[in-house]
Amino acid sequence: MSLEFSRTVTFGQYINVNSVVHRLDARIKMLSVACVMFCTFMTRGFVSILPILAIAVLIQVTSKIPVGYTLRGYRLLLRTMLFIIPFQILFYRAPAGVQVDPYWQWWVLSISPQGISAGLYTLTRVILLYHTINMLMFTTTMIDLSDGAEILFEPLKKLRVPVNELVMTMTVALKFVPLLITELERLIRAQTARGVRFDTGGVIERTKKIVPVLIPLFVNALNRAEVLIVAMNARCYQGGEGRTKLRTMHIASTDVFALSIILLFAVSAAYIGRTFGV
Amino acid sequence: MKINVRQIVVAGVLGAIAIVLGVTQIGFIPVPNLSGSATIMHIPAIIGAVLEGPVVGILAGAIFGIFSMLNDTSGLFTNPVVSVLPRILIGLTSWYVYKALEKRNSDVAAAAAGVVGTLTNTVFVVGALIAFGLLPVEAVPTIIPQALVEVVIAAIVTVLVARGVKLVRSGSTTASESKDGTY
Amino acid sequence: MITVSRVSFDYNANGSNPIRALTDVSLSIRAGELVALLGHNGSGKSTLAKLMAAVMFPTQGELSVGGTHVTEKTAFDIRRKVGLVFQRPDDQLIANRVIDDIAFGPENLGLPREVIQQRVDSAIATMELESIRTAQISSLSGGERQRVAIAGVLAMEPSCFILDEPTTMIAPVLARSLLRTAHALRDRLGVSIIHITHFMHEVTDFDRIVVMDGGSVLMDGTPKEIFARSEELAAVGLDVPLVTKVGRVLRSRGLPIAEPILTAEELRTAIVPLCSTVPSMQTAVLQSPDVPTVRTDPPFIDVQNASFSYMKDTPLETIGIRNVSCSIHRGQIVAVLGGTQAGKSTLIECLNGLRTLHSGRIFVDGTDIHSKGYDIGALRDRIGVVFQQPETQLFEETVGKDVSFSPRRKKLPAETSKALVERSLHAVGLDYQTFRLRYVYALSGGQKRRVAIAGILAGEPEMLILDEPVAGLDPRGRSELALLVKRLAQESHLTVLIVGNTIDELAELADYAIVMHEGGVLLEGTISELLNQAELLHDVGLELSEAAEIARVLKQQIPSFPTTILHLEELCDTIGRFCTQPKE
Known part of the structure; x- marks a missing residue:
């Protein structure tokens, strides 16, 4: 069990290289991501997903994020997919009107070119969605994301959705992450010194060991919450109403241009998928 | 809906615990099955609901959900319907169960909230994965051992943490003698 | 500025068992005044602070700030006038980056953007945070965080600052710099400052001291007035600064020293004219350092050239310890001393096998703990x-x-288990029957710490390592725990290693001490050998005992003055020898 969380663990994946994508307004990036994700779900096959692939390549190139770095993030994803995709292929059920000619068949299991193609299409879609979110996280800081979200969801305030309060909750959570990591590290160190081995044992034994760490973690964290409540009151926090912000965001012409291109590609992907089903 | 400072801060802290359990990998307990490990990252949302009501449970769950969407490594949680929506429901269902049973016995109520909250997470996440064609229905049995472990851990931890926090708030100083007369 | 009249406060006032915290307190704070609020834990000083900052409201009586009556309705306006700085900066910082946190308060006030910008800039300038204005708060040191916390309050432009025990949990070096800031804020901005503390020596140059005890105001006056009443202070368990006591002892011995002396510098000014240029001969005799007994038996723990770095082989590599060698014998009491980041904690984590050395070796009873198959x-x-x-x-x-x-x-x-628990609790001075069923959270800070020590003792270790055992407690808790550790170390026959940043009564127990600096061993020897180099110790951020610190200050103008002094008596006698004027 590592004792160096606070030094090794980084939360948020922002990579500080100065690129066009990094400089884009966070709101534009979030809108684009939402749009690309939605349109990806509208695609129906390898043809319609091509424009989405084009967007992914375009962002990858312009963001100056090293390709190797992006690929390294795929290790865990591929492990999951190695489990999921074979299932998809073996249990493939053709939609109405599609002719299946299996290479092999037993009970409900089969291997067919249609099944393989459907499995690969799912894999492509998963990878593209994953890539889209990752690119947002690589090129945007958490603070820009939460500021952007606050402005982006501003209209929801009219529907009495407490947007500012939601963003503030996220801010409080982000503030506590490094503090609690240090706390967790201290608890684990103290337990280790009292003879507990965290790196051994089966499910039951590990659960038994984790409980004595979790309880002080929760209890101490909730105590700290009580103090922060007083502190926020003392600093005049009264909810989102009447609050102003120091930070401002500006939409530049590059932002409009970037959004237009992405919209064009994404919508065409959705259109091809819906209309031609390929 | 009005959210007060207390709810913001407590939900934020609990959401932070979920994130910390995730980034440090403490929140994953290896289970011998295909999908790897059982998670305890949803427990803060249950505890939020039990201690402070549905709003805190929902908010803490939402933070867990957003985190698992943005920090996804499996490729399965990029879709908010899979990652965020089920986690918002955790706080709601576990609060309902807790409220219904609290008067009888608060430990039983907390345990039940842990069970139901965990099942909410599992059922809705798996359900959404199936609905989006990411998981074939036939793969569901492989998840059962993991789900069982998660249910048991959540029940235990929810009871102990809820008891600990309530004890602190109650202000009593001395425990009653245990049956076997030890501590 | 702030008027408190006949205020009482109960926690849980509407509940079944209200707890009284303040009784009939009356007080007024003038604009631009620098006031210290002194008292033990539970004396009501923090409660009073929260009432003045309008985050709680009195059960009886009235408060007003700048003429405005404090009620829940006026709370928002009061809070912008009275800024509260918390004990731990982590408790009050909210945003991720420095600049965003400083802006948090003004944003809550709903000020126009330009005004916020201007206030943030000026707070950053005042607190000298230019170089870290866009830094992540989680990457800052404790001292920097505290400055950010103050800047955040400063940006609200309050007319009064309340500092709620900011010095209890931090190293003395940081505490001194914080106090300098408090003075500077008052002098430059004319704000009033209420500093809440346990420590007498911090407040000798304040305008006024208010002493609280048991929820009431006990004394209210200038430092000179307050410290002249040392018997009354002692009656409620508060102590005057050591230097004041020295002054009193010297006066009782017939030296013409004014009452009361508040700082070492003041004492020096009073003494220098009385000093003979050459001290009487006796001093040299008393100066002989105690000879350490040389141990010939094999050491229990033998550390040879140990080095460890965090994040080794990455750009973030930082040195934990480097080339540390030392040996500890059975039954010895060893002190590991040093300022912050000296490598003390890393060393003990290596000794315990929590970290694996990158080079060097650690032998325990002659066996290398990193050898294959060693049972860690x-x-x-x-x-x-x-x-x-x-x-x-x-x-x-x-x-x-x-x-x-x-x-x-x-x-x-x-x-066996029961007997061990009983013995361990007894060893830390807690009665088994009374405490075994006590809820942990309901204990006081000092009691909890004893329980934690008992938990380690119940494991029947051969060696006990105590990492800064008294840090962060109030003075009463500190002296109680120090006594306990002393008894444990002397009576238990355990090998004991005490880690600390001060040459205090605990370090003094040590047969042998190691001073660490920047990961390496800087000095080693007996405590009195180390004290010979008081100025060096001071420079590497090690705190001296109050008596040694006074001696160090005296030495600056009386070069032959010895610094190997640990106690009041010793200090008074030495000064006496220097000041004895030959009669003829």
Whole structure:
């Protein structure tokens, strides 16, 4: 069990290289991501997903994020997919009107070119969605994301959705992450010194060991919450109403241009998928 | 809906615990099955609901959900319907169960909230994965051992943490003698 | 500025068992005044601070700030006038980056953007945060965080600052710099400052001191007035600064010294004219350093050229310890001393096998702990570590359960386990019957710390490591715990290693001391040998005992003045020798 969380663990994946994508307004990036994700779900096959692939390549190139770095993030994803995709292929059920000619068949299991193609299409879609979110996280800081979200969801305030309060909750959570990591590290160190081995044992034994760490973690964290409540009151926090912000965001012409291109590609992907089903 | 400072801060802290359990990998307990490990990252949302009501449970769950969407490594949680929506429901269902049973016995109520909250997470996440064609229905049995472990851990931890926090708030100083007369 | 008239406050006022915290307190704070609020834990000083900052409201009586009556309705306006700085900066910082946190308050006030910008800039300038204005708060040091916290309050442009025990938890060096800031804020901005503290020596140059005890105001006056009433202070367990006592002793011995002396510099000014240029001969005789007994038996622990770095082989590599060699014999009491980042904690983590050395070796009873097949679990049973602030690491509900954790883990029979718990609790001065069923959270800070020590003792270690055992407690808790550790170290026959940043009464117990600096061993020897180099110790951020610190200041103008002084008596006698004017 590592004792160096606070030094090794980084939360948020922002990579500080100065690129066009990094400089884009966070709101534009979030809108684009939402749009690309939605349109990806509208695609129906390898043809319609091509424009989405084009967007992914375009962002990858312009963001100056090293390709190797992006690929390294795929290790865990591929492990999951190695489990999921074979299932998809073996249990493939053709939609109405599609002719299946299996290479092999037993009970409900089969291997067919249609099944393989459907499995690969799912894999492509998963990878593209994953890539889209990752690119947002690589090129945007958490603070820009939460500021952007606050402005982006501003209209929801009219529907009495407490947007500012939601963003503030996220801010409080982000503030506590490094503090609690240090706390967790201290608890684990103290337990280790009292003879507990965290790196051994089966499910039951590990659960038994984790409980004595979790309880002080929760209890101490909730105590700290009580103090922060007083502190926020003392600093005049009264909810989102009447609050102003120091930070401002500006939409530049590059932002409009970037959004237009992405919209064009994404919508065409959705259109091809819906209309031609390929 | 009005959210007060207390709810913001407590939900934020609990959401932070979920994130910390995730980034440090403490929140994953290896289970011998295909999908790897059982998670305890949803427990803060249950505890939020039990201690402070549905709003805190929902908010803490939402933070867990957003985190698992943005920090996804499996490729399965990029879709908010899979990652965020089920986690918002955790706080709601576990609060309902807790409220219904609290008067009888608060430990039983907390345990039940842990069970139901965990099942909410599992059922809705798996359900959404199936609905989006990411998981074939036939793969569901492989998840059962993991789900069982998660249910048991959540029940235990929810009871102990809820008891600990309530004890602190109650202000009593001395425990009653245990049956076997030890501590 | 602030008027408190006949205020009482109950916690849980509407509940079944209200707890009285303040009784009939009346007080007024003038604009631009620098006031210290002194008292023990539970004296009501923090409660009073919260009432003045309008985050709580009195049960009886009235408060007003700048003429405005404090009620829940006016709270928002009061809070912008009275800024509260918390004990731990982490408790009040909210945003991720410095600049965003400083802007948080003004944003809540709904000020126009330009005004916020201007206030943030000026707070950053005042607190000298230019170089870290866009830094992540989580990457800052404790001292920097505290400055950010103050800047955040400053940006609200309050007319009064309340500092709620900001110096209890931090190293003395940081405490001094914080106090300088408090003075500067008052002098430059004309704001009033209320500094809440346990420590007398911090407030000798304040305008006014208010002493609280048991929820009431006990004394209210200038430092000179307050410290002249040392008997009354002693009656409620508060102590005047050591230098004041020295002044009093010297005066009783016939030296013409004015009452009361408040700082070492003041004492120096009073003494220098009385000093003979050459001290009387006796001093030289008394100066002989005690000869350490040379141990010939093989050491229990032998550290040879140990080095460890964090994040080794990455750009973020930082040195933990480098080339440390030392040996500890059975039954010895050893002190490891040093300022912050000296490598003390890393060293003990290496000794306990929590970290693996990158080079060098550690032998325990002659066996290399990094050798193949070495039972590191057994090592951790033999070397018990009480980490800093161990009270936050207790996890069981009751005292008995927590202390019995180790015996239960080793699956000892119930009788043995019970006897161990009983013995361990007794060793830390807690009665078994009274405390075994006590809930851990209901204990005081000092009691929790004792329970944590008992938990380690119940593991029957051969060696006990205490990492800054008294840090962060109030003075009463400190002296009680110091007494306990003293007794433990002397009576238990354990090998004891005490880690600290001050040459205090605990370090003084040590047969042998190691001073660490920047990961390496800077000095080693007996405490009096180390004290010969007081100026060097001071420079590497090690705190001296109050008496040694006074001696160090005296030495600056009386070059032959010895610094190997630990106690009041010793200091008074030495000064006496320097000041004895030949009669003829």
